[in-house]
Amino acid sequence: DTEVTQTPKHLVMGMTNKKSLKCEQHMGHRAMYWYKQKAKKPPELMFVYSYEKLSINESVPSRFSPECPNSSLLNLHLHALQPEDSALYLCASSPRQGTDNEQFFGPGTRLTVL
């Protein structure tokens, strides 16, 4: 299995909702990443987990809460989001943290905040 899966593919939520994005990989990778991508823009790093511990938080607002319950799963919990948070949320994984490790990306979750 050489892919990263993400669910759901699409999500529409109100500003008072609580929702979660899920990411899964079974490649034995020990680094997992969340990126945010606005339309016609490059992916922007949000969080990095290395060996199930948060390694990098790119000053992301607390309404985004990541969680890595085990080495195969990565969640992003969403609460009280703003319309400007609407974007494609990409998950990626790599064998280890470090930019000389190829990052494998999932297809993303298209999030719309109303």
Added chain:
Amino acid sequence: GESVGLHLPTLSVQEGDNSIINCAYSNSASDYFIWYKQESGKGPQFIIDIRSNMDKRQGQRVTVLLNKTVKHLSLQIAATQPGDSAVYFCAEGGTGTASKLTFGTGTRLQVTL
């Protein structure tokens, strides 16, 4: 701050021709560079990478060239096919396990028949 950018936002190439996508980077400490392809509705897909101790690397129909003197990176696609139509991002990485990827602004490649 440091940035990675692309010269051309859109490149139109006829099927069968060669494509060249350029990228400029400004962080002289970067030692690892990657090209990603992103098709509509999909996540970025790894194409090829190169370390700073190399100036050229070839893959299947693709070649990456690195010019550290002028901080320039290019992706060459031979015999461009309609399936190559996508947005191409260069990404730059620093050193160490705490480093991260910084993506350039992207170039859309349109292949015409």
